[in-house]
Amino acid sequence: MPALPARTDVLIVGAGPVGLALACALTQLGVDHVLIDRNDGPQPGTRAAGVQPATLEYLDRVGLSRELVAAGERGQGFQLHDGRRTLLRVPYDELDTPFPYVLLLSQQATEQHLARHLRQQGGRIYRGHKLLDFDKDFPGLTATVAAPDGTVHAVNARYLVGCDGVHSRVRDITGIGFPGDAPQQLYALADVRLSTPFGDDNADTTFFLSSRGVLLTSPLAGGQFRIVASAAPGSRPPTLSDVESFLAARGPEGFPRVAEVVAASTYHVQERVAQRLSEGPVFLAGDAAHTHSPAGGQGMNTGIQDAGNLAWKLHAVLTGLAPGELLDTYHRERHPVAERLVAFTSQIASLALVRGAEAGQLRNRVLAAAAQAPGATEWLAKRLAQLDIDYAPRLDSPTSSAHHVGQRVAPTLVAPHGLDWTLAVPKSSGGPDGDGQRDQLAVRVLDGLDTTLLIRPDGYLAAVDVPSDPSAVQSALGRYALGQTS
Ligand SMILES: Cc1cc2nc3c(=O)[nH]c(=O)nc-3n(C[C@H](O)[C@H](O)[C@H](O)COP(=O)(O)OP(=O)(O)OC[C@H]3O[C@@H](n4cnc5c(N)ncnc54)[C@H](O)[C@@H]3O)c2cc1C
Incomplete structure (x- = not known):
């Protein structure tokens, strides 16, 4: 193995699914980074078993989903049963996504595919390398890392991302609290x-x-x-x-x-969310940032999407496309997602763990009735599939327009192109007459679209009603990245 570089733009600590997904994206974007893990290989044992549609949509941009889908089984949905009786069925097949199923694949296999993809793209994992400590070193930090032969190396990094799991050393060194509960489950x-x-x-x-x-x-x-x-x-x-x-x-x-x-x-089970997902040049992603009941198969998926939210922002700031304040939006967008997730999985677990035959029968009657409510199972499917995530400033506010900033754009509406930005232009706009590519901007000309949409590299809407001229949009990408529309 080559020696650990002494300097990098991004030091990623932890090569679990989240660190691997981040390294794959940074490699694809051409961002200099170093990925270390104290272990020699993926951790054994029974962990996540499902990849949700939202994660597959993101990993498709990284060029991996087709391979994962070929390796796994397509789970069609979730059921709640009382013995043989179905109380509620949540089917995935009506979801508006190219991946209307939960992909049943072990976490180990998912990690192996991510690691192989990373190597094929020219990336590398420094295994057997353990983060010991780090100190701020303006404008970034200097980390000390123990190599497999026991030698200690200094790595100077502009940014550090802690993908080092629930007992995160990065979180501890940074002094970020991890409040929550450890229910007796x-x-x-x-x-x-x-x-x-x-x-x-x-x-x-x-x-x-x-x-x-x-x-x-x-x-x-x-x-x-x-x-x-x-x-x-x-x-x-x-x-x-x-x-x-x-x-x-x-x-x-x-x-x-x-x-x-x-x-x-x-x-x-522990139910905790880190107080902050970033502190200066340090970021937390995956289990280092949030942990909860495994009910609903959400944890690994949320972590991979943390990585998706952060990767393009690091790229935009390191290349000078956007100012450093863009990185503040990582906490602003992902912290509410983590809090909602912990509350949701806690509700599922409490429902499942109701004690006593009478209370259980009441619960089962309520669930069977809820299944009949119009839209209930569709809502639940979207939630479990993580396709309801929305970065609009007020997450639960109703909106009058069909499109709003922060909303997920289904790839079935606008086909993505890797981790590029996408400009979707109505055919009737008098703009470009066909699909094309302008620097970091993939242009899609669509029939039936009512306004021009600018979509971020992670699939969420950056701006609505932008000019249909790709050059004008490309030159203002930094402003759009910050959500400034004028
Ligand atoms: C039993 C079980 C069942 C689960 N079921 C599901 C499920 O059904 N669906 C789901 O989505 N999720 C599930 N999860 C959760 C899922 O496994 C985690 O959310 C996921 O592993 C988080 O990935 P991560 O990359 O953040 O952290 P991890 O997978 O924990 O990886 C962290 C990595 O950091 C490395 N590391 C730690 N400290 C250092 C250091 N100081 N220096 C260098 N490297 C370091 C570790 O070696 C490790 O490789 C389950 C978890 C468990 C334990």
């Missing part, structure tokens, strides 16, 4: 092979709401099944007989026998 997870296939309708992730505790089953790639069960505090990773007991007590009748436990772990 422990989950046992097992990836298993079944002795016989399970039904025809097994492409959904299914929560069984039993009075004996929560049980979740989900198909995985390679013919495996994920089983998650709430467990008593202090439980060890589940054995084959533990998994069979969970299934027998809480699952549907006729669930096949378990032939093999491939991997197992336990997960102690």
Whole structure:
């Protein structure tokens, strides 16, 4: 392995899914960076099992989603069950996205694809390198890193991004608080092979709401099944007989026998959000910034989208396209997303963990009734798929226009081009007469569009009703990046 560079624009600490996604994007954008991880390879064990549509939309811009989709299974949605009875089904197939499914793929496989893509793009991971400390060193910082042979190296970086997980050293050194709770919730997870296939309708992730505790089953790639069960505090990773007991007590009748436990772990829930996602030249992303119940399969996905929000901003500031204040919008946009996420996953977990047969029956009746409310399951699908994320200044404010700044633009409406900005021009505007490319701006000419849209590299709307002349827009990109429209 080549020696660790002594100087870089961006030092990324942690090569989990979030650090890898950030490194892939920075490599694609041509931003000089160094990615270190104290481990020799991806962490083993049973972790995230699903890639949500919003993450697939982003990773498609990074050139990875087609490969991931080929490697995984397409989960069609979520179900809540009371025994065999379906209380509520949340289908994904009506979602307005090129990826209307949850991609069932293990976190390890996702990380392996990200790492391979990074290498193919010319990027590198410095494995076995541990961040020890850093000090501010205007305008950036100097970090000390222990190499695998025990030598300690200084790395001078303009920016540092802590993608170093829930026990983040970067967060501790920076002194950013991580307030929240550690509820008494422990989950046992097992990836298993079944002795016989399970039904025809097994492409959904299914929560069984039993009075004996929560049980979740989900198909995985390679013919495996994920089983998650709430467990008593202090439980060890589940054995084959533990998994069979969970299934027998809480699952549907006729669930096949378990032939093999491939991997197992336990997960102690914490619900925390970092007080700030940035402090001077230091940023936090992924589990370093937020952690919560695994209910709903949201954690890794939110982290990868943190990386998507930050990557283009670092590029814009380092290339002089936009002033440094653009980087303040990372906290402003992603912190509310993290807070909403923790509240949402906490609600799902509390619903699932209701105690007592009477309270459980009441909950089940309410859920079955809610499923009949017009738009309820569509709303839930959009939320779980993370397609409802909106960076409008007031997240919950109603809007009169079809388009507003901060809104996600579906790739089905405007096709992206990698991590370029996109200018979508109505065909009737008298502007460009066909699709094209102007520096960092992909131009799309569309029939039926009512106004000109400028879309950021992460797929959100930067400005509405901009000039249809690509040169005029390209020369004002820095202003648009900051949300200034005049
Ligand atoms: C049991 C379990 C089940 C889960 N289920 C789901 C799910 O279904 N869906 C979902 O979306 N999410 C799920 N998650 C959460 C998901 O695994 C995390 O959100 C995801 O791993 C976060 O990625 P990350 O890159 O932020 O951090 P991590 O994956 O924790 O990676 C951090 C990296 O930083 C490195 N590092 C740490 N300190 C240093 C240092 N000082 N120097 C150098 N390197 C360092 C570590 O070696 C590690 O590689 C689950 C998690 C667990 C544990």
